[in-house]
Amino acid sequence: MRLTLIRHDVPEPHGEAAERERRVRAALDELDALIGLASVKKLVRELQAFLEIQRRRTEARLAAQPVALHMVFKGNPGTGKTTVARVLGRIFHAMDVLPKGHLVECERADLVGQYIGHTAQRTREYIQKAMGGVLFIDEAYSLARGGEKDFGKEAIDTLVKAMEDHKDEFVVILAGYRAEMEFFLASNPGLRSRFPIHMEFPDYTCDELLQIAHFMCEQRQYRLSPAASRRLRRILERHAADNPYFGNARFVRNVLERAIRRQALRLVDRRGLTRSDLMTLEASDVWEAATG
Numbered sequence: 001m002r003l004t005l006i007r008h009d010v011p012e013p014h015g016e017a018a019e020r021e022r023r024v025r026a027a028l029d030e031l032d033a034l035i036g037l038a039s040v041k042k043l044v045r046e047l048q049a050f051l052e053i054q055r056r057r058t059e060a061r062l063a064a065q066p067v068a069l070h071m072v073f074k075g076n077p078g079t080g081k082t083t084v085a086r087v088l089g090r091i092f093h094a095m096d097v098l099p100k101g102h103l104v105e106c107e108r109a110d111l112v113g114q115y116i117g118h119t120a121q122r123t124r125e126y127i128q129k130a131m132g133g134v135l136f137i138d139e140a141y142s143l144a145r146g147g148e149k150d151f152g153k154e155a156i157d158t159l160v161k162a163m164e165d166h167k168d169e170f171v172v173i174l175a176g177y178r179a180e181m182e183f184f185l186a187s188n189p190g191l192r193s194r195f196p197i198h199m200e201f202p203d204y205t206c207d208e209l210l211q212i213a214h215f216m217c218e219q220r221q222y223r224l225s226p227a228a229s230r231r232l233r234r235i236l237e238r239h240a241a242d243n244p245y246f247g248n249a250r251f252v253r254n255v256l257e258r259a260i261r262r263q264a265l266r267l268v269d270r271r272g273l274t275r276s277d278l279m280t281l282e283a284s285d286v287w288e289a290a291t292g
Helices: 016-032 038-059 081-094 118-130 138-142 152-165 178-187 189-194 206-220 228-243 249-267 275-279 283-291
Strands: 069-075 103-106 135-136 173-176 199-200
Touching: 016 038, 016 081, 016 275, 038 199, 069 118, 069 189, 081 103, 081 199, 081 228, 103 118, 103 152, 118 152, 138 173, 138 178, 138 249, 152 189, 178 189, 178 206, 199 249, 206 228, 206 249, 228 249, 228 283, 249 283
Parallel strands: 069 173, 069 199, 103 135, 135 173
Antiparallel strands: none
């Protein structure tokens, strides 16, 4: 169901309105194409609907609620946080909330310098790059891991000041493990209030990860044989049981990339290869990729 409904008594949008609706719809379609993430998709649609209604209230000369879009993404690696951040940037750009909507990614190593003043300079540089778009700080909790004397605090202070000085000019998304992000927000009383939107990114189920694997293969014009698919499922189940931080979709991508190389090694000396031979990943390719 689309968020923008068209009634028979309302003329269809045209011109800029039609283009805005088209771009929003394209971004939402991209979001819907992602496997899993039902709760994330629901919240993104709520945000889009909220922004659209505030725009319509403004046009109707009604009071509009202030829009604070800074967010915290909580979840394990490989659960789609960066992809969703990129889609949000496109939605915000399409709705004229952000003039560019691009995504700038960084982490502690990009922001924290080696001496007093260096961190503020580096942080301001990344903020400047993100102006008009989204600044995505992965493993943001690491900025607070060194205590009061760590230069990470300087990065946090610089970021908070920029959010005050440049309201509505860019969106900040802090991302990281669930427990660590909660500790991080508690370490600075002013942080939580500046990030009103929290998204929880659950781990993928084994069924979802297998769907992702088949989708990744299809994108690369490969396919898993039935035996390879069964072998991959067993590998995923074992890794999920042994390690709750095993990487989710990132782990699947890494296994498939190695399996493709293993397949190449298996086929390189063979002659008369068929199209099916070149496309098919066998169980041995997957097993060696996961264990080699």
